[in-house]
Amino acid sequence: MPQTNGSNGSHGDRKLVVVQQSGGNDYLNSVVPYTNGHYYDFRALTHHDPEDVLKIDDTVGFGPTMGPIKELWDQGKVAVINGVGYPNPDRSHFRSMDIWHTAEPEAISQEGWLGRAIREMDPKGENVLTAVNFGVGLPRALGCDGVPVASVGNLATYGLFPDMEDEWLREYALEAFGKMYGAAAGKEAVMGFLGQTGTDALKGADILSTAPEQYSSTIEYGSNGIAKSLKDAAQVMFADFGTRIFYATHGSYDNHAGLKTAHPQLWTELGPAVTDFMDDLEEHGEADDTAILIFSEFGRRVRDNGNGADHGSGGVAFLVGNKVKGGMYGEYPSLAEKDHLDGDLHFNNDFRGIYTSIAEDWLGLDAAPIVKGRFESFDLFEE
Amino acid sequence: MSDIGLIAHLMRRAGFGASRGEVEAYAAQGYEATVEWLLHPGDPGDFGEDLAKRRAIGFDEGGAAFELWMVRMIHSNNPLEEKMALFLHGLFPVIYMSQGRALLNQLDSFRRHAFGSFRDLLVALSSDPAMLLFLNNNDNHADAMNENYGRELVELFSMGVGNYTERDVKECARAFTGWTLGNADYMAVRAGKNSFDPYGSIAWHYEYRPDDHDTGVKTFLGETGDFDGEDICDIIARQPASARFICTRLFQFFAADTVDAGGRRTIDEMVETYYSSGYEIRSVLRTLFNSDYFKSEQARYARVKGPVELVINAVRMTGASPNPAAGSAGANGATGPMGQAVYRPPSVEGWHEGKEWIESGALMERVNFVAKLFRDPSKQGVRDIIDRIASSNGGVYSPEETVDLCLDLIGPVRASEETRAHLVEFASVGGDVDLRGDDRGKSEVRVGEILALITATPEYQFA
Numbered sequence A: 001m002p003q004t005n006g007s008n009g010s011h012g013d014r015k016l017v018v019v020q021q022s023g024g025n026d027y028l029n030s031v032v033p034y035t036n037g038h039y040y041d042f043r044a045l046t047h048h049d050p051e052d053v054l055k056i057d058d059t060v061g062f063g064p065t066m067g068p069i070k071e072l073w074d075q076g077k078v079a080v081i082n083g084v085g086y087p088n089p090d091r092s093h094f095r096s097m098d099i100w101h102t103a104e105p106e107a108i109s110q111e112g113w114l115g116r117a118i119r120e121m122d123p124k125g126e127n128v129l130t131a132v133n134f135g136v137g138l139p140r141a142l143g144c145d146g147v148p149v150a151s152v153g154n155l156a157t158y159g160l161f162p163d164m165e166d167e168w169l170r171e172y173a174l175e176a177f178g179k180m181y182g183a184a185a186g187k188e189a190v191m192g193f194l195g196q197t198g199t200d201a202l203k204g205a206d207i208l209s210t211a212p213e214q215y216s217s218t219i220e221y222g223s224n225g226i227a228k229s230l231k232d233a234a235q236v237m238f239a240d241f242g243t244r245i246f247y248a249t250h251g252s253y254d255n256h257a258g259l260k261t262a263h264p265q266l267w268t269e270l271g272p273a274v275t276d277f278m279d280d281l282e283e284h285g286e287a288d289d290t291a292i293l294i295f296s297e298f299g300r301r302v303r304d305n306g307n308g309a310d311h312g313s314g315g316v317a318f319l320v321g322n323k324v325k326g327g328m329y330g331e332y333p334s335l336a337e338k339d340h341l342d343g344d345l346h347f348n349n350d351f352r353g354i355y356t357s358i359a360e361d362w363l364g365l366d367a368a369p370i371v372k373g374r375f376e377s378f379d380l381f382e383e
Numbered sequence B: 001m002s003d004i005g006l007i008a009h010l011m012r013r014a015g016f017g018a019s020r021g022e023v024e025a026y027a028a029q030g031y032e033a034t035v036e037w038l039l040h041p042g043d044p045g046d047f048g049e050d051l052a053k054r055r056a057i058g059f060d061e062g063g064a065a066f067e068l069w070m071v072r073m074i075h076s077n078n079p080l081e082e083k084m085a086l087f088l089h090g091l092f093p094v095i096y097m098s099q100g101r102a103l104l105n106q107l108d109s110f111r112r113h114a115f116g117s118f119r120d121l122l123v124a125l126s127s128d129p130a131m132l133l134f135l136n137n138n139d140n141h142a143d144a145m146n147e148n149y150g151r152e153l154v155e156l157f158s159m160g161v162g163n164y165t166e167r168d169v170k171e172c173a174r175a176f177t178g179w180t181l182g183n184a185d186y187m188a189v190r191a192g193k194n195s196f197d198p199y200g201s202i203a204w205h206y207e208y209r210p211d212d213h214d215t216g217v218k219t220f221l222g223e224t225g226d227f228d229g230e231d232i233c234d235i236i237a238r239q240p241a242s243a244r245f246i247c248t249r250l251f252q253f254f255a256a257d258t259v260d261a262g263g264r265r266t267i268d269e270m271v272e273t274y275y276s277s278g279y280e281i282r283s284v285l286r287t288l289f290n291s292d293y294f295k296s297e298q299a300r301y302a303r304v305k306g307p308v309e310l311v312i313n314a315v316r317m318t319g320a321s322p323n324p325a326a327g328s329a330g331a332n333g334a335t336g337p338m339g340q341a342v343y344r345p346p347s348v349e350g351w352h353e354g355k356e357w358i359e360s361g362a363l364m365e366r367v368n369f370v371a372k373l374f375r376d377p378s379k380q381g382v383r384d385i386i387d388r389i390a391s392s393n394g395g396v397y398s399p400e401e402t403v404d405l406c407l408d409l410i411g412p413v414r415a416s417e418e419t420r421a422h423l424v425e426f427a428s429v430g431g432d433v434d435l436r437g438d439d440r441g442k443s444e445v446r447v448g449e450i451l452a453l454i455t456a457t458p459e460y461q462f463a
Helices: A039-041 A066-076 A093-101 A114-123 A166-183 A189-208 A225-238 A261-285 A351-362 B004-015 B022-030 B032-037 B049-055 B060-076 B079-091 B099-115 B118-126 B130-133 B148-155 B166-175 B184-192 B229-238 B240-254 B261-276 B281-289 B307-318 B360-372 B380-390 B398-409 B415-429 B435-454
Strands: A015-022 A080-083 A132-133 A148-154 A246-253 A292-294 A317-318 A327-329 B180-181 B204-208 B218-220 B221-224
Touching: A015 A225, A015 A261, A039 B307, A066 A080, A066 A261, A066 A317, A080 A351, A080 B240, A093 B398, A114 A246, A132 A225, A148 A189, A148 B360, A166 A189, A166 B415, A225 A261, A225 A292, A246 A261, A261 A292, A261 B130, A317 A351, A317 B130, B004 B022, B004 B032, B004 B079, B022 B032, B022 B380, B032 B079, B032 B281, B049 B360, B060 B079, B060 B099, B060 B218, B079 B099, B079 B240, B099 B118, B099 B130, B118 B148, B118 B229, B148 B166, B148 B229, B166 B229, B180 B184, B218 B380, B229 B240, B240 B261, B240 B281, B261 B281, B307 B380, B360 B435, B380 B398, B380 B435, B398 B415, B415 B435
Parallel strands: A015 A246, A015 A292, A080 A327, A132 A148, A132 A246
Antiparallel strands: A080 A317, A292 A317, B180 B204, B218 B221
């Protein structure tokens, strides 16, 4: 299907893949300040030993199970954005994720930042596949009134009435479905939203169902959830439906316990999923047009609780891609107790700066209406 | 005799829906009597647990446990008891961690406390092994506090953000030090050797360890003392924010997703009952179900059906196997892709309900699963609907008559004019439906297709 018209930004071929680390990815054990004495004091029982850390320089290194990310780093394809957060951090998963999704720390908003970006790219909502979520449940980041988003739990079975044997009758049923949901779409409130969703689902189904058969690749993804989501994303991307935003979720990173066991395990899923996906992009000529944002709602408390760490604030985000300028962005927040914000790392980079950079420098959109204001952006992409 | 539509509404909300025959029986006994029956569960029935175990070979422990719960939701004689268990699982979510039996025990605890005092429910929750493990209270020690449970208890399980300080969180966590799992390491080994039994016969158990309890003075929500967890539950239960929290969540689960002015008045009445009854959930529910708001036309179809509700309702309505040991007819496994895998909520805040159940992939899964069941005229529930149509008048029905009868008997579902028109258009494809004699088989298939398309309507997505 051809790219739909319009004001889809000046970089119409470029795609953004967002990987959400749900639950609060621990910053200190992901980008480890392995030469900092405070790290070993505060993380007496949950630190990674210096010899296990995958060293980036003489101050920090990736966690022991982040080999695939380190590999991409060595190729200059990973930007590590240090100390990300927002003013007046909230330690509630719910609220903090909401803030990252809506880019509105003060107001309660129903509108996601990506939803607003999609509206800019496709103002008339002509392509129901401009954004596709891979997984169950639509993240608020993609929500925005009038903006169609397809949500795909399982690409292989995406479609309506698959078990109706009489194809002739099935056509009538699909037609009736389209008309009923079309009529509902004009109504108010939840009924209107449902009507729109049904209408978009029907349009998207016919198109999306063709993606798996078109796909061929030498890459063998893992069998875990995030690997599966990124494989589905690759299939949709290579089928050329004009999809620009891809969203996937991984977790749970809520490591109140298991900071030395469960947390490294999560990275053994995510790291290979990302490198496999990158290889797949390379194989299909999409690597130069794709950037991957990896983020979490907050980092965890500096001082561990013995086995894990509780909810904190300042965290870390990653941007991965061929056209990403690899390197460290922003300073690592001070670990000294006097510099903590109520026991947490003090954020020193507003996450909306990352969004600004992605919107403007990558997607070619005016960032202000998307992030609701002007924020200092990072120089994250090659020209 | 009470109104059929009203009783059907009550049974969709306080249970998992009811067939027309059941609705007529409840209507004959009257609305308020039905509410009282729902509020006083008796013998739940037999769910063939011993036989189900054989069938569950091949499931992991969790899968087997969830299957058993699904079977119980379908077959229980106590629909509201199971609906409350589902409500409480959503309110106090735990993500499955290796022990099926611990989850089944948690559900039993929810059933025991579902109609009792909210304070007692919180105490039971705080000592529930699955919860202790999930929110790491077994790692909450006198000398090394883990505030996970303490925080969620005040943020997500009772008062909500804005009603406590960060200090309250810490003091709350301190009060729950020593609330832990008994003999945890040994139990883990035992449980690991327990693989013959699909649910596990061994489960974690609660233990209070005075030597690991922080006995210092704590100040929690302005009150000071050497508080233990039970004291904390006392203090929480009497907070107006907690009363409003539990009443609002009950209202949203049973009455309407969105709280409007009328809803707020109903919640006020529920809060009054909460205090006058000593925090008793049964009394609060009675106030809700007997309220004018709940019984009003406005409340009908004002909730998006949650996936578990939708699926259990469809299996029940089409007639599950009379033998519970035959399983959940695919219910377990179907709800996950719709966004609600039991014991696998997306996070500790549970599921976002209402409008957030709706997304394109989930909608397709909903429509496909339910339509497939109703399309099959060999299913007992579908047969009953067809027989009722056949005996209603004459045996030959125009597309309009067929659609109207189907809409009535499957719900009644209140379809918009447009929806009804498109259903009639679809029904017209084969002309009149003739349920007399030779053509009956073919016409039954068509009725099944019409029922299936009704379950695919926007209206049917609401309860």
